[in-house]
Amino acid sequence: MLIRLGFEITHSFPEPTPMLLTLNLHDSRRADIAIAKELQTSPAVPLQQYHDGFGNVCTRLVSPAGSFTVSSDMVVRDTGWTDAVVPTAQQIPVYQLPEETLLYLLGSRYCETDKLVEKAWDLFGHTPTGWARVQAICDYVHDRIQFGYEFANATKGAAQALEEGRGVCRDFAHSAVALCRCMNIPARYCTGYIGDFGVPPSTAPMDFSAWFEAFLDGQWYTFDARHNFPRIGRVLIARGRDAADVAISNTFGPNTLERFEVWSEETFVEALIPR
Incomplete structure (x- = not known):
């Protein structure tokens, strides 16, 4: 099956503000991406990506003052299988x-x-x-x-x-x-x-x-x-000890969340038609 998924998140900043984002798909799902507009910003700013200690893809940036949007839109191939159920799986000492x-x-x-x-x-x-x-x-x-x-x-x-x-x-x-x-x-x-x-x-x-x-x-x-x-249709972004390790964003300064939209829906074409 094909899944169209993504997000659009807008903050308002009173001054330029550093951010850390954990919003890219996990490396284990990157081969499944059919087409993507991945992690774009408006206005555009330089992005620096790295892997954290848990193997998650993270992004560093500095937001300008004013309204700042981070977005992504992609089509991902998925098996359509349900999560595995293995009742015989044993605990290891x-x-x-x-x-x-x-x-x-x-x-x-x-x-x-x-x-x-x-x-x-x-x-x-x-x-x-x-x-x-x-x-x-x-x-x-x-x-x-x-x-x-x-x-x-x-x-x-x-x-x-x-x-x-x-x-x-x-x-x-x-x-x-x-x-x-x-x-x-x-x-x-x-x-x-x-x-x-x-x-x-x-x-x-x-x-x-x-x-x-x-x-x-x-x-x-x-x-x-x-x-x-x-x-x-479960699609992984990140893993960690708990939510503190995989926060979708960390902002190092005051800000106001103005818009937050996430989508994940079945599609039948490997294309990104404007939403």
């Missing part, structure tokens, strides 16, 4: 885990394992290890947290989200990641696009989405505690 996964066992800014470890073992210590345990965690988070854009809070971590029982997609992901780590399962936060493919269309405005990956049987598998069923 900590002493046998690859070194590169150990970081994802530790607490982080929004995944406070120290606050949740006792709760996690009380809830999931009796569940079968491996895929079944991760799914039990997803079921719990899905049932525990009520989704609503009005519940967004940039300083909310997993412990607060689970205590309040309210949040947005990042809170579902943070909560599941933290509980997995408490149970000695490496888990990492993901952000990207999920359109309404194979599900009833949502009336809410489109946004970037968050999910997570758990390390089982020697590889990373996708899980999504908010939707809690396999989805089609």
Whole structure:
């Protein structure tokens, strides 16, 4: 299938302001790009790209004073397959885990394992290890947290989200990641696009989405505690310990967000027709 996806984000700045952006597709999906107008700015400014410590594509720039827009529009090829489901995937003992996964066992800014470890073992210590345990965690988070854009809070971590029982997609992901780590399962936060493919269309405005990956049987598998069923057309932007590592933008000065639009929809032509 072909997916047209992109965004248009406009800020107003009182003075020239440095920015860091994490808005390019992840390298693992770059070969799938059929056609793209990728990361353009208006007015145009010099862009400097680099890979961060997690392998994500990041961009440095300095916004001029006034209204400044960052946008992207592309068509991406996708298999149309749902997320993999492998109930036989087993948990690997900590002493046998690859070194590169150990970081994802530790607490982080929004995944406070120290606050949740006792709760996690009380809830999931009796569940079968491996895929079944991760799914039990997803079921719990899905049932525990009520989704609503009005519940967004940039300083909310997993412990607060689970205590309040309210949040947005990042809170579902943070909560599941933290509980997995408490149970000695490496888990990492993901952000990207999920359109309404194979599900009833949502009336809410489109946004970037968050999910997570758990390390089982020697590889990373996708899980999504908010939707809690396999989805089609998931397109990755970045991975990290939590949302702090993959913020779509960091601005180093005062600004006002004026416009925020995201899209991800099926198309049938490898072309970009003006929206």
